[in-house]
Amino acid sequence: MSEDARYDFDEIIDRHGTDSLKYDCAEHRGKSVDLLPMWVADMDFRIPAEAIEALEERSRHGIFGYTEPDDAYYIATCDWIERHQGWRPDSAACVLTPGVVFALAAAVRAFTEPGEAVVIQSPVYYPFKEVIEDNGRIVARAPLSYEGGRYAFDVVAFERVVEESGATLFLLCNPHNPVGRVWSEGELRALGDVCLAHGVTVVSDEIHADFAWPGHVHTSYASLGDEYARRAVICTSPGKTFNLAGLQDSNIFVPNASLRRRLMHAVASAGYSQMNTMGLVAGRACYEHGESWYAQMKAYVWENIRFCDAYLREHAPALRVVMPESTYLVWVDCRSLGLENSQLHELVEGRARLWVDFGDIFGPEGEGFIRLNVACPRSVLERALSQLSSAAVTFPSV
Ligand SMILES: Cc1ncc(COP(=O)(O)O)c(C=O)c1O
Structure with missing residues (x-):
């Protein structure tokens, strides 16, 4: 593949069955298998073609x-x-x-x-x-x-x-x-x-x-x-x-x-x-x-961050994106919902069916926040945001 190849980050690549922590380990981690995983910080994107080729070539040698x-x-x-x-x-x-x-x-x-x-x-x-x-x-x-x-x-x-x-x-x-x-x-x-x-x-x-x-x-x-x-x-x-x-x-x-x-x-x-x-x-x-892949991946992820911010502003304004200056992890301030920790868990996991990192695991100051990993195809992100915003606007105590 040439270095100016276009990568398709919209492609949905099934990661199930690869022993993926994000996709294959819900049960081990005490989570329902139907939750849409938006937590651990890896991407749902294939690495640059040249790196896959280098790994293939090295693996064909057969001695490790x-x-x-x-x-x-x-x-x-x-x-x-x-x-x-x-x-x-x-x-x-x-x-x-x-x-x-x-x-x-x-x-x-x-x-x-x-x-x-x-x-x-x-x-x-x-x-x-x-x-x-x-x-x-x-x-x-x-x-x-x-x-x-x-x-x-x-x-x-x-x-x-x-x-x-x-x-x-x-x-x-x-x-x-x-x-x-x-x-x-x-x-x-x-x-x-x-x-x-x-x-x-x-x-x-x-x-x-x-x-x-x-x-x-x-x-x-x-x-x-x-x-x-x-x-x-x-x-x-x-x-x-x-x-x-x-x-x-x-x-x-x-x-x-x-x-x-x-x-x-x-x-x-x-x-x-x-x-x-x-x-x-x-x-x-x-x-x-990896220069070209990196440039394309960054452009895609940045659009995902903007999409996430715009989507929540429109559909669930009580959930406020803390606009990241770096990382593909979006920190969302949910405190204006006025929920207890257990209620926030019920909203995000019980209702929205999302697997996210809840803010309190990062320290007590993170309580009332959630962290979403947006390094995924946009359609997956849109689905997650749709589930999250519907749950937020219909949650009983909101
Ligand atoms: C700040 C930070 N440091 C380290 C890591 C993990 O690094 P490694 O997998 O190389 O141990 C992460 C992963 O999310 C991270 O966000």
Whole structure:
């Protein structure tokens, strides 16, 4: 397939029977099988044709022994990040991990001791809390504020949390899932200055970096300058951009050699060494040949976000889209319905028959919100929105 091929993201691809977490695991997760899944963050789109071909070619070889990436892998990765994320990582600073969450957990173990506090800005992607607590550390929440339909943070309050908790580690979500903020350079610098002043290492999860929507530009924490980068771990991955979550390929850049050694030790002490062969093949092929697919996918998903916003404004104005600046995850404020948590569950699952992520799993500040994954064919999105809005306008207590 040539690189200027047109992709048809309207195509409905049946994912049932592929052991898909989104489509095949409802029963295991205690959900009804008829719910329309709009939750976990993967896309219902086939990956770029060149990447499928690369996987096919590699699989025809038939031997899948231990694998190490070659120079071409790192060149493709660093070139992509330079073209799309505004900075050029040094491949020598790369620590490979089977996913970003694995890296977050390793960082918690590498840079803190049991019982110490780690700062997060809630509501935030729920594994942030899990990797802290599951490793016997304490979550120090510095909640975001939400005013006039937009999320922000108060740097004085952030600093107070750092001081009072004595934290030496901050897990930053940049861009932020689920609230969709693309943090500006000024905002990152403000957070970074607090962290530098208090000796706090910053782990910047930049897995959504390729999704800055019109009017917004992603700023990598690493691009703030050497002083900031030397106290930071930058988590990147082709996983969200190219829908490769199941192939577990992520590239974690740690410019400071001493921090890098500590992170590598934490990765090794978890028993991990060589990467998944197919993840490396797919990651490289996407970064080398995925430009056109990426541009088309982004245009499609952005239209889905606009469609979602317009649809709910027209059909269920009580459900307010917090317009994302990044990510294909739409954070919907349902609080004006005035429902208890259990009633919101009844509306969304019981009546609308949707499987979504409810806001409270991202932290108590998320109560009354839901998160919808709109990286799907538009007809599927329309069906979900139709079910949701009908349920919202007819729900008994509304
Ligand atoms: C902010 C963020 N980090 C990490 C991940 C998951 O990364 P991985 O599958 O590489 O562990 C997600 C997935 O939704 C995410 O939103």
